[in-house]
Amino acid sequence: MKNIFAEIENFPEKKFRLRCSYVEIYTDQVFDLLKPQEKLTESLVIAEDHNKEFYIRGAMEEEITNIEDVMAKIHRGEHNRHYAYTILNHNSSRSHTVFRMYIQITRKNKDTGHEEMQESILNFVDLAGSEKVNIHEKALPTCEPTMRHSSNAKESPHLKERIRESQHINKSLFFLTQIISLKSQGKSDAFIPYRNSALTKILRSSLGGNSRTLIILCVNPCLSQLEQTLSTLRSVSYTHLRAHETGRNLVCRL
Numbered sequence: 001m002k003n004i005f006a007e008i009e010n011f012p013e014k015k016f017r018l019r020c021s022y023v024e025i026y027t028d029q030v031f032d033l034l035k036p037q038e039k040l041t042e043s044l045v046i047a048e049d050h051n052k053e054f055y056i057r058g059a060m061e062e063e064i065t066n067i068e069d070v071m072a073k074i075h076r077g078e079h080n081r082h083y084a085y086t087i088l089n090h091n092s093s094r095s096h097t098v099f100r101m102y103i104q105i106t107r108k109n110k111d112t113g114h115e116e117m118q119e120s121i122l123n124f125v126d127l128a129g130s131e132k133v134n135i136h137e138k139a140l141p142t143c144e145p146t147m148r149h150s151s152n153a154k155e156s157p158h159l160k161e162r163i164r165e166s167q168h169i170n171k172s173l174f175f176l177t178q179i180i181s182l183k184s185q186g187k188s189d190a191f192i193p194y195r196n197s198a199l200t201k202i203l204r205s206s207l208g209g210n211s212r213t214l215i216i217l218c219v220n221p222c223l224s225q226l227e228q229t230l231s232t233l234r235s236v237s238y239t240h241l242r243a244h245e246t247g248r249n250l251v252c253r254l
Contacts (some may be wrong), residue, residue: 002067004103004122004231015106019061025198033077033097034060036099040080044048046201054194054201060084063101086162088225092128093163096172096199099124123206127253130173130220130231131166171238172199177235181217183207 008016008150022033030044045057082094093251101122109116175196182192194204206213215236219229 001101002071004101005067007126013107017104018064019102020064020073021056021059021061021100021102022073022097023056023059023100023202023221024077024081024095024097025172025202026082027165028172028198030056030059031197031200032059033080034062034073035080037080041158046198054204056202064101070101082165084162084165086131088131093126094128094162094169096169097126098202099126114190121205123202123203125206127173127176128169130170130228130235133163133170173235175200176203179207180236197209 024033026030030046031040031042032044033040035042044059046054047057049055062073064073076101077097081097083091084094086092101124103120103122103214104117105119106115106117108114175193176199178196179192179194179200189208192208200207205211217232217236219232221229
């Protein structure tokens, strides 16, 4: 992100307007991480515009002017994100998040003398890791010691919540991998099921069309996590996003 603001400094003849939003996808529902505390439980709706593109209705968009503004928004959002204790991580993220930066550029066309406006969107996506549902049955949080060896352990509210979260995380990651696979095969968008999950709806514009996408896999080098690491690598080993040319997203001429 520092490079973005450095590039802006290199073009004083252009006018830049930057905004951002920060949402999480928790149990396949979308929540705004930048909303006031009392409104964090209000879920957002994913709608379609006249171009059949998905957008998040009601997501807050806040102005940013420097990297300090960006980090402040991220820290604020992370404070509101869903985290919980699990056997693999004492502070495990239980949701996917999308930090979206909107960049609007106005410049004067030297040939026509008219001002042109173009827009770009950068999506920074943090995906929760896939989990085996049964790992949550191996350990209950220390706050429930009486339940640890109880015959009713599987009825623990904590355990039920972790299992429900894992199921939603795994399902959305499956649909995302499926779409990447279909895109790599050159399938038409008409035959790609973007509507299967909130995550794939939001990322539709990043996975095809006038866009570029970079996927970074995070794996654990510990031998005890070898199975999880191999599963992560296998999930994308047979896929690749086809390279295609991108162009300016010209919005209007003023």
